[in-house]
Amino acid sequence: MTEISKLGEFGLIHRLTKDIQTKNASTRYGVGDDCAVLSYPDAEVLVTSDMLMEGIHFDLTYTDMRTLGYKSAMVNISDIFAMNGIPRQLVVSIALGKRFTVEDLDAFYLGMKEACAKWNIDIVGGDTTSSRTGLAISITCLGEAQAEQIVYRNGAKETDLICVTGDLGAAYMGLQILEREKAVYYAQIEDYNKKVRKAQTDKDEAKLNMLREQRPSVEDFQPDFAGKEYLLDRQLKPEARGDIIQKLNEEHIRPTAMIDISDGLSSELMHICKQSHCGCRVYEKEIPIDYQTAVTAEQFNMNLTTCALNGGEDYELLFTVPIGDYEKIKEIEGIRQIGYITKESLGCMLVTRDNNEFELQAQGWNPLRDE
Amino acid sequence: MTEISKLGEFGLIHRLTKDIQTKNASTRYGVGDDCAVLSYPDAEVLVTSDMLMEGIHFDLTYTDMRTLGYKSAMVNISDIFAMNGIPRQLVVSIALGKRFTVEDLDAFYLGMKEACAKWNIDIVGGDTTSSRTGLAISITCLGEAQAEQIVYRNGAKETDLICVTGDLGAAYMGLQILEREKAVYYAQIEDYNKKVRKAQTDKDEAKLNMLREQRPSVEDFQPDFAGKEYLLDRQLKPEARGDIIQKLNEEHIRPTAMIDISDGLSSELMHICKQSHCGCRVYEKEIPIDYQTAVTAEQFNMNLTTCALNGGEDYELLFTVPIGDYEKIKEIEGIRQIGYITKESLGCMLVTRDNNEFELQAQGWNPLRDE
Structure with missing residues (x-):
């Protein structure tokens, strides 16, 4: 088990995102700068955001980090479908306390990546930070739809x-x-x-x-x-x-x-x-x-x-x-x-x-x- | 002082967002559905997200909710400028414990709205939920730039x-x-x-x-x-x-x-x-x-x-x-x-x-x- 502080913020981001290859034409630039850059010349952009808090939305006695990553992504993806849209990008913010290890984060990202792979979605950015207590997850999903299809x-x-x-x-x-x-x-x-x-x-x-x-x-x-x-x-x-x-x-x-x-x-x-x-x-x-x-x-x-x-x-x-x-x-x-x-x-x-x-x-x- | 549970989730969202009038042509639909709908036919879309956790990024003994709302918005807006872009929309997620009142949330939103007014930004959605302990804030800012200007x-x-x-x-x-x-x-x-x-x-x-x-x-x-x-x-x-x-x-x-x-x-x-x-x-x-x-x-x-x-x-x-x-x-x-x-x-x-x-x-x- 590896302490998160050992890798540092940038080492951690590199570890979690190094295998990500963006697949959508609308993703022009993903993780690695102040912003992600997307391109939607021919469709409307759909945006939705959901926050999941430990002890309120999930309990780590029942679920593991991989399953939680999967669910966190899916509940956001669901909102894009609910507008009759196609999900394209995910922005992931996570805050976690000392008790979590790098391997926990690996598992969380693995679950998210599985959900994204299912619907061909790119992880394009986010924020990884610490929390005094529990785990807090905030995900923003972007997608597209023709105006008349929404x-x-x-x-x-x-x-x-x-x-x-x-x-x-x-x-x-x-x-x-x-x-x-x-x-x-x-x-x-x-x-x-x-x-x-x-x-x-x-x-x-x-x-x-x-x-x-x-x-x-x-x-x-x-x-x-x-x-x-x-x-x-x-x-x-x-x-x-x-x-x-x-x-x-x-x-x-x-x-x-x-x-x-x-x-x-x-x-x-x-x-x-x-x-x-x-x-x-x-x-x-x-x-x-x-x-x-x-x-x-x-x-x-x-x-x-x-x-x-x-x-x-x-x-x-x-x-x-x-x-x-x-x-x-x-x-x-x-x-x-x-x-x-x-x-x-x-x-x-x-x-x-x-x-x-x-x-x-x-x-x-x-x-x-x-x- | 009003307990948040009195208003309920939807009453609360209504109270916080009822005075929002969107100002940008790129904002097609703001708060009120599964997603916000944006339109960027002639520019690239910039996306950035930052999470602010109580006890890590801010301390409510020094700052008040209005100032915190202002800062939370500004630090995200700053990332759009850092790409040479123009900020356009903000998506706001906030999780807060029982000790917070509706008036605290009003103040937080007031500060955010002040920051947004300064740069003509629309608040288009987000999530308001509860936290077991501290306050967690996650903001996503969207903006635009011509590809060759980024x-x-x-x-x-x-x-x-x-x-x-x-x-x-x-x-x-x-x-x-x-x-x-x-x-x-x-x-x-x-x-x-x-x-x-x-x-x-x-x-x-x-x-x-x-x-x-x-x-x-x-x-x-x-x-x-x-x-x-x-x-x-x-x-x-x-x-x-x-x-x-x-x-x-x-x-x-x-x-x-x-x-x-x-x-x-x-x-x-x-x-x-x-x-x-x-x-x-x-x-x-x-x-x-x-x-x-x-x-x-x-x-x-x-x-x-x-x-x-x-x-x-x-x-x-x-x-x-x-x-x-x-x-x-x-x-x-x-x-x-x-x-x-x-x-x-x-x-x-x-x-x-x-x-x-x-x-x-x-x-x-x-x-x-x-x-």
């Missing part, structure tokens, strides 16, 4: 169909499992510590020696994740839905409004409705939910629809299309029609399986509340 | 003149003063606490009551900053040198290499020399130093040249021009010629007042070392 949140029209990709609630259930296993692990530690304290009080040296041999370690702890792999992947290693954007373009379907689902379906749908000045009807029975999500919600005694509506971090796409695209959309795998757009005065309603209507609540996943 | 670090040529704007070392001396006054303040607190402990041991109630009345507060503490205003301003509220960029363009002077001085003259000069494959001679007697910097270095018993060479955060411009521009440069106020570029084999040398030569050391100001 899909905003504000273009949904009455009678448009509401579509969603993939399935919902899985990332949230993944988080529940990780938190449960973390609690189990801490309970084992607590239990062990109790036994040690008792042996100390009893002055039972034999018992103490035995306990020393049995000291539980993170490495030995085998969390019970069997059958839950999909949920964990959805939480820890989300995929931006560029595949769907490509399919929609191939089929010449242009959504009227689009957003990626980072804060939960309800919250995102309400953004679209608010900005488009319209209402909506969403059918509970049409909301796509994976089997594992359903089983796990049952085990946790949670309401499945609430998880799917308000669980965050699915990074699926939510979009609206004119009703005329109904047949074309039906043919595309991985897209589900869940409802339709109405007049604003009709509100944003969930139609339940038993045909009741409830107003949607934008509970969302709000990191400002999570402290 | 000045990189790698274009310096033998016989080029080395020029620097403004004066050096003042920001570093400002930091020394702030740290001294902080130490004085903490010493007063420590002294007070000692008196309280003694009175408690003596069970001297009268004394304890008297001490309670005299409890020192940050508000009452009047640090001794008389005559040091310039140094404090240089540290807390730096100005990016767009004025010089404008003058150079008016005079049709195109630097061969340029960088902004954030880590100290030595370190930046060595970046230019390394990337341009050349050496340099810099004359100690030509390095511009303000009178207050000199007086204060004397008071602190510090070597003035070392402060000017290695003190960071001046945010002045360091650039090289062909020797033929000598007469034109001489006429521009605020630019000093401090040396010239040599063959690489001659190394990077400082020529002292008594005509000795010393190899320049890139000590620089390295936040990775500062923990």
Whole structure:
């Protein structure tokens, strides 16, 4: 393990970026000067930025640096797709405390590079600095789109169909499992510590020696994740839905409004409705939910629809299309029609399986509340 | 004072950005969707990103949120000027702990908006989230330049003149003063606490009551900053040198290499020399130093040249021009010629007042070392 201070700032930047070869024509100059230089003579430039803070957005007891690098890049890439754009460049800032090594940073960059390789994105710059405490990550993603191809949140029209990709609630259930296993692990530690304290009080040296041999370690702890792999992947290693954007373009379907689902379906749908000045009807029975999500919600005694509506971090796409695209959309795998757009005065309603209507609540996943 | 959680993420974003009116033709869509949309059909796009962490890059005992917002924007703007570009857009991410209020964020945004107003820059997006502990700020600045106008670090040529704007070392001396006054303040607190402990041991109630009345507060503490205003301003509220960029363009002077001085003259000069494959001679007697910097270095018993060479955060411009521009440069106020570029084999040398030569050391100001 190598201390970061040994390499120095410039040695570190060199180590992390020396194997980067830029692949996009729009990348004129990457890492190495005061700015990166990009060229977009024939398209609009899309820019998005997301910050991920340790203890708020991620927990290094559940994820490793490589997976975290992958996710940090993907959540930004997702925002470019959500405008119907093509991601091109990534700017990466990271602040980390003393406990991190050069190898941790290597792993983080490896994960980021894997995400970028998947979508042919260039890492063109950033900042590496230190933090007093936790790890802070800030990524800016740039992309491109023709002006007339860009899909905003504000273009949904009455009678448009509401579509969603993939399935919902899985990332949230993944988080529940990780938190449960973390609690189990801490309970084992607590239990062990109790036994040690008792042996100390009893002055039972034999018992103490035995306990020393049995000291539980993170490495030995085998969390019970069997059958839950999909949920964990959805939480820890989300995929931006560029595949769907490509399919929609191939089929010449242009959504009227689009957003990626980072804060939960309800919250995102309400953004679209608010900005488009319209209402909506969403059918509970049409909301796509994976089997594992359903089983796990049952085990946790949670309401499945609430998880799917308000669980965050699915990074699926939510979009609206004119009703005329109904047949074309039906043919595309991985897209589900869940409802339709109405007049604003009709509100944003969930139609339940038993045909009741409830107003949607934008509970969302709000990191400002999570402290 | 308003708790941030009261407004919620979207209420907060609305409050901070509702008065923003974008001014640049290149800004097609600002805050409010998954991405900002920019348009640069006739110029290259410059992108730079800097992260500022509490306890590493700033200390809220010396600076207030408004000044911090101003500086956070300016240090990014400075990087655009350092490429001979025009800054156009800012993307702002901020993570803050519970102790911060909505009014703190208002003040931070006010400072940023002031810096942006000065250079006609649009705030087009970002992320506001929470932090477990300190304040983390990450800003991305975008700008533009014609491809043939961009000045990189790698274009310096033998016989080029080395020029620097403004004066050096003042920001570093400002930091020394702030740290001294902080130490004085903490010493007063420590002294007070000692008196309280003694009175408690003596069970001297009268004394304890008297001490309670005299409890020192940050508000009452009047640090001794008389005559040091310039140094404090240089540290807390730096100005990016767009004025010089404008003058150079008016005079049709195109630097061969340029960088902004954030880590100290030595370190930046060595970046230019390394990337341009050349050496340099810099004359100690030509390095511009303000009178207050000199007086204060004397008071602190510090070597003035070392402060000017290695003190960071001046945010002045360091650039090289062909020797033929000598007469034109001489006429521009605020630019000093401090040396010239040599063959690489001659190394990077400082020529002292008594005509000795010393190899320049890139000590620089390295936040990775500062923990």
